[in-house]
Amino acid sequence: MRRGRLSIAYVHYGSQSGVTAAIAAALGGRGHELRLVAATGDLEPRDPATRRLRPAPPVVAHLALAAARYGRLALRHRWNTTYAWDRHASRAGERLRALAPAPDLVLQNGALFAPGLPPPLPYALLLDHTRALAQASPPWPAAGLAAPVDYGPGWRAREAAVYGGARVIATFSANVARSLVRDYGVDRGRIAVVGAGANVFPDEAPRRDDGRTLLFVGKDFRRKGGPILLDAFARLRRRRPRARLLVAGPREVPPLPEGAFHLGPVATEELPALLAQATALVLPTLREPFGIAFLDAMACAVPCVGTRVEAVPEIVVEGVTGVLVPPGDAVALAGALERLLDDPQGARAMGARGRARVAERFTWARVAARLERALLRAAGGDAPGPRAPRRARSVPAARAVRPPAPHEAVLTLL
Structure with a gap:
């Protein structure tokens, strides 16, 4: 050094x-x-350069063991x-x-x-x-x-x-x-x-939305709460028939309700122009390691509607840069979207505060x-060397985790 x-x-x-x-x-x-x-890379079933199948013994063993453990989910969990x-x-x-x-x-x-x-x-x-x-x-x-x-x-x-x-x-x-x-x-x-x-932070963040356009961005439609969003959007349209929904990211989606449009995959460099047209980013995610899509939207001064899942409350500050709802609750989501669309000035203010938050913390x-x-x-420092961690315990297949208290949910940055 x-x-x-x-x-x-x-x-x-x-x-x-x-x-x-x-x-x-x-x-x-x-x-x-x-x-x-x-x-x-060496265990992938296709050569990364030629894309041809390569049935080498390690690859075959690798896939066989994954199939034995995970069955039809073997490729996903290989x-x-x-x-x-x-x-x-x-x-x-x-x-x-x-x-x-x-x-x-x-x-x-x-x-x-x-x-x-x-x-x-x-x-x-x-x-x-x-x-x-x-x-x-x-x-x-x-x-x-x-x-x-x-x-x-x-x-x-x-x-x-x-x-x-x-x-x-x-x-x-x-x-x-x-x-x-x-x-x-x-x-x-x-x-x-x-x-x-954030993966994007444009020098300027113009707002060109029409006050009624919601945007979903995510490749994994189900994990990101896509089906819940479609339910909520159908409910919203009964009261706000001019609302529209843009779905960006997934290659395939289920049948969409009236007013919803599938855009398919979107390149990162295309996000600022797309976000400029959005009144709000809506990502009612059900499982989320972090949520960089929220940061991209905030960087473009777009308010966010998310869920109280894992790290999302550390990114989207309730009532400040967006709105949070319980995961899996289409009724609560529809209500939050309606309130946001009914308050365009408040939504713009949330978007501006979100952009400032990203500039301060999340570049x-x-x-x-x-x-x-x-x-x-x-x-x-001195390397600890390989050792067993203290108080380590096995992790069950699924268990409830106590949600953090409000003071614990604040991201503590060094």
Whole structure:
């Protein structure tokens, strides 16, 4: 390490909705040297370059084990077996050992594997979620969401161990920080809540909406509460027949009610122009690791309607930058939308406050500054080494989690 500048090996598993590139650029912009290390890819059933099937023995074994555990959900959860964890961890370790000169610190995105078996270098983690939080989510039959699958004790043990060996764990939210302490026994002193950033922040945020256009943005229509929104919108149209709904992101959607339009996938660079036409972003998500779509809307001065789920209340401040409703409640959602459309001045004021909030807290440059402090602290400290975390306990397939008190829901940024 030279004069507060780190050499960082950034271990990742893909674009992660733009997070990988944003973090790399923001830390690089602060003078740190980053080398990207891809740990995944060799187990994918198709060659990433030619897209041809490759029935190599590790790939066949990988898919067979996923099928044995997850059945028809095997492709979706193919990375969530202990075999995949160990293969990806081994590949990450091999690539890290090959780096010359060795970095000061490894920064790994997520906890789908360890940065080596065992990790050859001191490491930090950047997390948007934990498996304990994911498994705590209930089923949502109205949206076609079953209870989350259980990855099994082997996965949970590996996840706990990778948390236990990290010098520091940087989290997107206080929600994840609480889970690390409560569910995995991680010492609070090794956790830094750094937040996340909007993927767009235009120099200007003109409002060109017609006062009646609602916008949904998200690829996973069911998980993001799409079916609940369609129910709520149909209710809203009975009282506000001129209201319209734009659905951006998913490739396919169920039949839409009158006044709703499917736009399909939308590129990130197209979002500001689309958001300029929206009276409000409506994302009644049912399961949400963080919710960068809310930040993108706020960055464009658009008020948000979301749900009281996981980290969403840390982003959307009730009555200040938007409105929050209980998850899965179409009646409450329809009422909130009607009140918002009936108060255009209040909606504009929420949008303006949302843009100011993003500028103050949720740009990737500000995230990088907070992350930098955590990484510098980690690089200068003693590595804890692989160890079992204190008070770690197994995570049931689904359980209720006490909702945070209002003072606990505030995002504490370093």
